[in-house]
Amino acid sequence: xxxxxxxxxxxxxxxxxxxxxxxxxxxxxxxxxxxxxxxxxxxxxxxxxxxxxxxxxxxxxxxxxxxxxxxxxxxxxxxxxxxxxxxxxxxxxxxxxxxxxxxxxxxxxxxxxxxxxxxxxxxxxxxxxxxxxxxxxxxxxxxxxxxxxxxxxxxxxxxxxxxxxxxxxxxxxxxxxxxxxxxxxxxxxxxxxxxxxxxxxxxxxxxxxxxxxxxxxxxxxxxxxxxxxxxxxxxxxxxxxxxxxxxxxxxxxxxxxxxxxxxxxxxxxxxxxxxxxxxxxxxxxxxxxxxxxxxxxxxxxxxxxxxxxxxxxxxxxxxxxxxxxxxxxxxxxxxxxxxxxxxxxxxxxxxxxxxxxxxxxxxxxxxxxxxxxxxxxxxxxxxxxxxxxxxxxxxxxxxxxxxxxxxxxxxxxxxxxxxxxxxxxxxxxxxxxxxxxxxxxxxxxx
Amino acid sequence: xxxxxxxxxxxxxxxxxxxxxxxxxxxxxxxxxxxxxxxxxxxxxxxxxxxxxxxxxxxxxxxxxxxxxxxxxxxxxxxxxxxxxxxxxxxxxxxxxxxxxxxxxxxxxxxxxxxxxxxxxxxxxxxxxxxxxxxxxxxxxxxxxxxxxxxxxxxxxxxxxxxxxxxxxxxxxxxxxxxxxxxxxxxxxxxxxxxxxxxxxxxxxxxxxxxxxxxxxxxxxxxxxxxxxxxxxxxxxxxxxxxxxxxxxxxxxxxxxxxxxxxxxxxxxxxxxxxxxxxxxxxxxxxxxxxxxxxxxxxxxxxxxxxxxxxxxxxxxxxxxxxxxxxxxxxxxxxxxxxxxxxxxxxxxxxxxxxxxxxxxxxxxxxxxxxxxxxxxxxxxxxxxxxxxxxxxxxxxxxxxxxxxxxxxxxxxxxxxxxxxxxxxxxxxxxxxxxxxxxxxxxxxx
Numbered sequence: 001x002x003x004x005x006x007x008x009x010x011x012x013x014x015x016x017x018x019x020x021x022x023x024x025x026x027x028x029x030x031x032x033x034x035x036x037x038x039x040x041x042x043x044x045x046x047x048x049x050x051x052x053x054x055x056x057x058x059x060x061x062x063x064x065x066x067x068x069x070x071x072x073x074x075x076x077x078x079x080x081x082x083x084x085x086x087x088x089x090x091x092x093x094x095x096x097x098x099x100x101x102x103x104x105x106x107x108x109x110x111x112x113x114x115x116x117x118x119x120x121x122x123x124x125x126x127x128x129x130x131x132x133x134x135x136x137x138x139x140x141x142x143x144x145x146x147x148x149x150x151x152x153x154x155x156x157x158x159x160x161x162x163x164x165x166x167x168x169x170x171x172x173x174x175x176x177x178x179x180x181x182x183x184x185x186x187x188x189x190x191x192x193x194x195x196x197x198x199x200x201x202x203x204x205x206x207x208x209x210x211x212x213x214x215x216x217x218x219x220x221x222x223x224x225x226x227x228x229x230x231x232x233x234x235x236x237x238x239x240x241x242x243x244x245x246x247x248x249x250x251x252x253x254x255x256x257x258x259x260x261x262x263x264x265x266x267x268x269x270x271x272x273x274x275x276x277x278x279x280x281x282x283x284x285x286x287x288x289x290x291x292x293x294x295x296x297x298x299x300x301x302x303x304x305x306x307x308x309x310x311x312x313x314x315x316x317x318x319x320x321x322x323x324x325x326x327x328x329x330x331x332x333x334x335x336x337x338x339x340x341x342x343x344x345x346x347x348x349x350x351x352x353x354x355x356x357x358x359x360x361x362x363x364x365x366x367x368x369x370x371x372x373x374x375x376x377x378x379x380x381x382x383x384x385x386x387x388x389x390x391x392x393x394x395x396x397x398x399x400x401x402x403x404x405x406x407x408x409x410x411x412x413x414x415x416x417x418x419x420x421x422x423x424x425x426x427x428x429x430x431x432x433x434x435x436x437x438x439x440x441x442x443x444x445x446x
Numbered sequence: 447x448x449x450x451x452x453x454x455x456x457x458x459x460x461x462x463x464x465x466x467x468x469x470x471x472x473x474x475x476x477x478x479x480x481x482x483x484x485x486x487x488x489x490x491x492x493x494x495x496x497x498x499x500x501x502x503x504x505x506x507x508x509x510x511x512x513x514x515x516x517x518x519x520x521x522x523x524x525x526x527x528x529x530x531x532x533x534x535x536x537x538x539x540x541x542x543x544x545x546x547x548x549x550x551x552x553x554x555x556x557x558x559x560x561x562x563x564x565x566x567x568x569x570x571x572x573x574x575x576x577x578x579x580x581x582x583x584x585x586x587x588x589x590x591x592x593x594x595x596x597x598x599x600x601x602x603x604x605x606x607x608x609x610x611x612x613x614x615x616x617x618x619x620x621x622x623x624x625x626x627x628x629x630x631x632x633x634x635x636x637x638x639x640x641x642x643x644x645x646x647x648x649x650x651x652x653x654x655x656x657x658x659x660x661x662x663x664x665x666x667x668x669x670x671x672x673x674x675x676x677x678x679x680x681x682x683x684x685x686x687x688x689x690x691x692x693x694x695x696x697x698x699x700x701x702x703x704x705x706x707x708x709x710x711x712x713x714x715x716x717x718x719x720x721x722x723x724x725x726x727x728x729x730x731x732x733x734x735x736x737x738x739x740x741x742x743x744x745x746x747x748x749x750x751x752x753x754x755x756x757x758x759x760x761x762x763x764x765x766x767x768x769x770x771x772x773x774x775x776x777x778x779x780x781x782x783x784x785x786x787x788x789x790x791x792x793x794x795x796x797x798x799x800x801x802x803x804x805x806x807x808x809x810x811x812x813x814x815x816x817x818x819x820x821x822x823x824x825x826x827x828x829x830x831x832x833x834x835x836x837x838x839x840x841x842x843x844x845x846x847x848x849x850x851x852x853x854x855x856x857x858x859x860x861x862x863x864x865x866x867x868x869x870x871x872x873x874x875x876x877x878x879x880x881x882x883x884x885x886x887x888x889x890x891x892x
Contacts, residue, residue, distance in 0.1 A: 056505050057502050057503035059502050086540075119819050190876075373566070445637075
């Protein structure tokens with residue numbers, strides 16, 4: 001399989017093109033986002049999506065076992081010898097008729113894609129397996145990211161898997177050390193900077209430039225290529241059919257950006273005949289996308305995004321010293337780096353944006369536990385958004401919906417315990433106390 | 447596929463037989479353990495292990511997707527219509543050459559079987575998918591267990607997956623609520639009894655008998671049938687070859703019991719030509735098996751186990767008010783219920799038993815993080831034991847070893863953080879602090 005990809009600036013006024021053999025995450029000409037563009041040799045792309053099922057039979061080949069690389073014709077930016085895999089993407093698409101019934105949906109309508117089943121416990125592994133393959137391709141020996149959550153865990157895991165040095169930057173102040181347990185355990189060099197997350201982001205970029213370190217923050221377009229495969233696996237799980245709706249939490253907007261690109265490419269290749277609608281769910285305390293799209297009318301507009309609206313909002317954030325705040329920490333982001341690409345996805349998928357409160361998120365998370373396998377808070381924004389969209393008729397009860405659950409239940413067990421011990425939640429399930437007496441115990445058996 | 451199994455008492459002086467259509471977990475005649483015995487119709491069992499690979503191609507069938515049920519001819523105690531699956535067993539056998547090199551082993555010698563990738567985050571799902579299938583088969587409507595850890599999580603998950611009511615018993619006193627986050631989230635009715643774990647075990651058995659509730663504690667022989675498949679997947683991951691050694695943590699001894707039975711049956715069926723050796727690793731603070739086997743010479747002895755030795759030890763525990771204590775809470779058990787079956791496995795597999803200290807366990811856990819995907823403390827007893835057995839020559843550096851990592855890293859993140867923040871551990875990886883200054887930051891990049 002020959003490499004058929006280039007990097008191209010998404011700004012239509014620039015449009016600069018570069019080959020993939022460079023570690024470069026912003027357009028050096030205009031500073032805008034870069035995109036991976038393919039010139040597929042159609043003879044090497046399968047004729048239909050279901051042809052990928054042939055790889056199931058050869059799962060003793062690690063690239064066929066991987067839930068990312070078994071679709072490698074559609075991520076054809078490097079040679080097989082550079083592809084890094086740790087067995088990611090053994091995720092579960094669960095048809096959940098019990099939750100569907102609870103929500104008033106028809107049987108067979110609701111599917112949950114549990115990305116927490118990835119090795120590091122979140123969807124990030126999909127992107128990292130791709131970005132680290134690019135890092136190996138360009139000969140990187142050291143990598144870094146700024147993150148206090150799922151990203152650092154995934155980066156640290158893939159770094160040691162391909163023998164790369166790894167540095168993770170965290171801020172001082174109220175740091176949730178539990179979130180860093182994986183980065184430390186996976187051997188990352190963890191540097192705590194006296195400053196906040198924005199300081200870390202600034203410094204990590206400077207450090208990477210000066211020391212020639214490979215940067216794995218959300219700008220990296222190769223991460224998005226890997227995240228496309230979440231959509232391929234949903235189609236695979238539906239017997240190679242396309243759902244009516246994809247629902248995804250919106251934070252830095254990497255997933256929504258990747259999903260739109262995935263469907264655009266599949267349609268272009270003739271591998272699907274229609275594109276599902278995309279619903280992106282913000283937390284109310286971090287609702288930049290929802291505000292810009294729903295209240296300011298921001299659109300992709302062929303790449304000519306009205307950035308003045310965005311800059312005005314961000315200037316207002318700065319003036320007000322605004323920090324986003326939500327229990328769904330994985331989407332607690334007010335300046336999403338992939339905003340423009342996400343607007344493109346909304347354009348491609350006839351997408352919509354909603355926002356939900358923390359209370360809605362916590363109740364929805366409890367529903368995913370009670371009827372599914374559980375998830376971390378940010379993931380549950382999807383179900384909270386679905387409840388709203390069913391209530392107002394945006395989504396019909398017989399439409400086929402796939403919700404992406406981005407992170408493992410055990411990423412944030414404290415929030416689970418505190419929700420259930422507090423009886424005020426809509427679905428709280430507190431323990432009951434009983435004397436060590438068989439007659440009293442039996443009274444508590446429901 | 448016709449059902450070919452019966453339940454049989456393992457006591458050779460009793461040997462009572464019962465069909466599988468009953469919920470019965472101790473021999474009603476003598477109170478000893480029950481075993482599942484097959485009379486396989488050899489025409490329905492594949493001729494060779496590698497034939498199971500045919501199921502890879504048909505993973506759109508949930509029973510073929512399941513890492514347990516794709517081997518269903520070898521767990522043939524119920525009809526397909528009763529089999530419950532949530533997609534368990536998508537686990538990873540990782541050839542870990544980096545850890546092998548660190549330990550002085552040859553390339554290709556060391557493999558880690560990460561059972562934390564199961565839906566509830568531990569190997570327990572293998573057993574629960576089988577036991578719940580039996581529960582469905584016998585028409586159970588309600589189930590219960592006493593547990594504060596992985597068992598309760600797995601029971602609660604499978605209970606709601608098959609629409610069964612579920613009650614989990616926990617003791618009062620120093621309860622780790624984090625461990626119960628899953629049981630609460632998965633909707634189990636959690637009853638906290640004023641008493642300790644032994645009180646819970648006693649009460650749950652009484653409650654199950656009086657209210658006709660299906661009991662899912664470790665006595666349940668159907669759980670062990672599911673756990674056999676961990677061995678099938680190791681063989682599958684090794685290209686259908688048998689390793690030289692299996693290393694497993696020893697707690698209630700369900701896994702070691704199941705693994706010996708798995709290999710005995712495979713040999714009997716002609717599906718393997720040799721049986722690997724089994725090493726069972728106790729924590730030093732919960733070393734009943736190690737003491738009885740290594741210091742008292744306890745043996746299977748054709749089923750005539752010298753139970754006087756066991757009773758004397760347990761009487762001494764009672765007299766001394768002895769409670770086991772280890773950081774590896776999942777194996778913090780002093781009266782292992784599957785002791786006799788485990789002795790049979792040692793007999794079948796020419797097995798050995800070792801014990802390791804908490805310090806060894808913590809250091810070994812850090813190695814699994816640094817070179818692998820991490821694990822919970824009990825899982826790391828395997829690597830700690832392996833280090834000892836390599837050092838004294840019991841295991842040679844070119845022997846092929848598979849270590850079973852029983853639980854997910856995120857089951858116990860606090861222990862991970864405290865190990866790494868304390869610089870005294872052999873492999874501690876504490877964060878470094880830096881001023882928000884590029885020159886100082888660069889000094890910390892290693």
